[in-house]
Amino acid sequence: MGDLLLRECRIVPLGDGEAAPAGGEPVDVLVRDGRVAEVGSSLTRPDGVEEVAAGGRWLVPGLWDQHVHLGQWTLTRQRVDTAGAASPDEACALVGALVGASPGRPVIGWGHRPGVWTRDPTVAELDAVSGVTPVVLIAGDAHHAWLNSAALAALGLGARDEVVRETEWFAAYERLTRLTGDDGTAAPAYRASLEDAAARGLVGLVDFEFTGGAAEWVERWGAGCDLLRVRMATYAEGLEDVIAAGLRTGHPLDGDDRLVMGSLKIISDGSLNTRTAWCCEPYSDGDRLPDPSGAANLAPHQLRALLARAHMSGLQVATHAIGDAAVGAALDAYAATGATGSVEHAQLIARDDVARLAALDLRASVQPSHLLDDRDLTELIWPGRGDRSFAFRWMLDAGVRLVLGSDAPVSPLDPWLSIAAAVHRSADERDPWHPEHALTAREALAASVDEQPSVRVGSRGDLALLDRDPLAPVSPAAPDRDPAADLRSMTVALTLVGGDVVHRTL
Template structure:
C-alpha cells in the first residue's frame, strides 16, 4: 500500500450530506492505503509523494458488480456479430471470415436473435463453413449457434438448432480447445484491467463461467492491478467449502485485493431466448417450448444450494431475469436466511420489491441491458415495461442497488451504465419509462460499492475526475451525455496509482 498526498481536490458527496468543506478544494492524505487526513493545506509528511489535483473532483473508485472477465478479455479477439440483423447476414459474415482465414476456427460474439424472423439451423452454418468449426455466441451469452464441426469438436452431439442454457454454459470451458491460444493469459487480463482502471474502476466481481478462485490465484502475480471478487458456480461449491473459502476472504495471503466472492446460481434464462421465467406467457408463447419461460433448477435444489452456501460462509448471487424467477429466488433467500444479491432483476413484481428490501437482498443490475432490450421487451413482454429495470421502485423501497455491466453482454464501462440508468434511451427517442430513472447522484452512488463519499478512514480506492459528475444539467439526456463523456485523471487502489492520464 502506498502513501500519497492529493492536493486541491473537490470531494463529491454521494449521500444527502453536503460535500466536505462545501465542495471547496481540499487536500487528501493517504497512509498505508487509507485516507487519514482531509482538509485545506495539509502538511505533507516526510517521504510522502504529492500529486496536484488542480481542483478536480474526487469520488470513491468505481466497481463493476457483474462481469465475465475472461469472455470480455476475449471479445476483442472474436468475430463481432453485434451488427448482424438476420441469419442470412450472420452466414455471410461467417463465409467471409472462413474465406479470409481458411481452416481457422471462428468464434463470434454479440448478435441478438430475439427479433430475427425465424429460428436458425446448423445446416445453414455448415453450408458456408465446411469443416471449419464455427461458434456464434449470442449477445446475452445464453446460447450458441454452432456448425456440425464445432458440435463434434466440443462433444455436444448432432442437432438442428442452437445449444441453450445449462448445456451451453457447460460448453464455455471448451471453447478455448478450438483456438489453442485462448487470449486469456495474465498479460491479456492485465490489459483488460488497465483499460478498466482508465475509466476509474477499482474493482469488479468476476462471474466467469470457467475457472474460478484457483485460476485467479495462478494468474494473480501477472495481473494484480485492481480488486477482484471471484465467484464460484455450483460445480465448484464443495471444493471451495473444502478449501475453507468464505466470501470476503483473501485468496492470496497478505493481499486483500483478490478475495472470494459469492456462489453464483443461474436460476432462469434470458429475454432473447424466451427462457427467462415469467409469471405471464410471452407474446409469442405459441412458438415456445415453455410459453412463460422456465426455471433452470427446481425450487428445492435452489434452496439447498443457498442453504449450503449460507452455512459455509458464502453469500449467493442468484441470476433471475423474469419476475417468476425473482419471486422464486426471494422465496429461497427467505427460507434459508442466506444473504447476497439477485442479479439482473430485469422484470419484477411490485410486491417483490418490498420483499427484497425486507430481506436485505441486493439488486445487482445492468442498466446497459435496457438499451439493448427495450424494443424486444415491448414486443414479447407487452404491457410490462413499467416493471422492467425498476430502479426507482427499488430505491424508494430501500433496496440496496448496485450496478454493473455483465461484460461482454454490455461493455465494461461504468459511465455507460450510469448514463443508461439516468436517461433510459440509446437514441433520439424519449426515455423508456422515465418514472423509473435514476438521478446522476443515485447512479453514481450505486457504482461505488456502497461507499457514500471519501472521508477519513476511507479505503484509498479513489478516482479523480476532470469534470464534476453531478454538474447541473437541463435534462436527463444532457446529464447522461455528460456522464458518457467523463474522463479520469487518476485512479488509486489501496493508495497505489493504477492509472494516470498523460
C-alpha cells in the first residue's frame, strides 16, 4: 500500500446534504499505508512521501464498475464491430466483404442489435456469403450468437437454421478458441483493458466472465494484471470447486486483498433483445415466440437450491434478473434462503418488489447506459411498461442499495457514460426518457464508488482526481453548457489504488 500527499484538491461531497470540506476550497489529503490519514490545510509532508500538486482539481473516492465481463470486453476491443448493421442483409454484406478480403480467416463479430430487425436471421444466408470460413456474430446483449454452419460444426453445436441462444450459447462461448487459437486474452491484453479503466477513474471491478476461474486470475495477476481491485465471480458449474477450495466472498485469492472471491452468479432469465427476459405480461409480438412472456432459466426449486448452497458456504449471490417476473422470483428465493448479495439488472420491476429489494437489504446492481440502447425497443415490445424500466428513483427513494456498472462489453466500460445516463436518461437530441426516474449527479456518483463515503480520514486510499467538478450546475455565465456531455467526457488526472498511482496525467 502506498503513501502520497495531494496538495490543494477539492473534495466532492457525496452524502445527502453533505457540504464540501473547507467550504469547497482546496485542502491537502495525506494517504498513508493505503488509507486517508489526514485532511487539512498546509499539511506537513512526511519524509519519503511523494507530493503531487492537484492544482485545485476535484477529488472523489475511486470509481467501481459492479458488472463487467472482462475477458469479453478485452476481446471485443479486437473484434469486428457489427453494431451498425441495421438488418441481416447489412450484416451479411459486412461478412461477405471480410471473407472476400481474407478467405479462411474466422470472422468473430460483436455488437449488432437484432431486437429491432424486422426479421430473424438464418444460418443459410450467412453460409451463402461465407462458405467454409467460420463466422460467429455475437449479439450486443451477449445472450445469443448467429453462426454459420462451419462455426456450428467447429464449436460442436448441432445443425440448425436459427441463432444459438442463452444457456446453449454461454456453454459454447468458451470453445471459441477452437476458431481463434490465441484467444486474445493473454495478460498483456487484460493489462491494456485495466489501464484504460484506470484512466477513467476506476479502481475496481466485479468480473462476471463466463470462462476461467480463480487459478486463471491468480496466474494473470502475477503476470502484470495487478493494477485494480477485482472481485471474481463463479457460476454454478464452478461452485463446488470454489467451495472445496475454501473460497468465500471477500477472501483473497492469492494473499492479496485487491484480488478476492466475489459472488455466485446466476442467470435466471434472458434478455430484452432476444425476448427471453421473463415478464409478467407477454411481449407485444409474443404470438410468434416460443414463450410469449419469456421464461425462467431455472425452476423455482433449482434457484432456491443454488442460493441456499452458496449462502451456507459463505458466498454472496448475484442473480441476473431482467424481466419483472424474474425479479419477483429472485426476491422470493432470497427471502426463502436468507442469501445475501444482489439482483443484477432489475431492468423491469414491479413497484411492490422495489420495497422488497430494500427490505431484504440486497444491492440493485444496475446498468444505466443500457437504457440508451433499449429505450426504443422497450417501447416497441414492452408497450406501457417504460415507467417501470430502469426505475432508479423508485429504488433510491425506497432505500435500496443502488450500485452502477456497465455490463461491458454490452456497454462500454466507462463509468462516466453510466453516470450521465442515470442523470440525463438520453444521449441524443431527444428529451429524457422517463425523467421521473433520473438521479442527481451526486446520487449517481455516490452509486459508483462501491458504497464508500466521501473522502475523509479513514477512507480507503482508492481515489480519483478529476479535471472538472462532476457536480457543477448550469450557471447563468454558461447557459449553453451541456452537463450530460460534460459528464460523458470527464477526464481524470490521477487514479490511486491503496495509495499507489495506477494512472496519472499530472
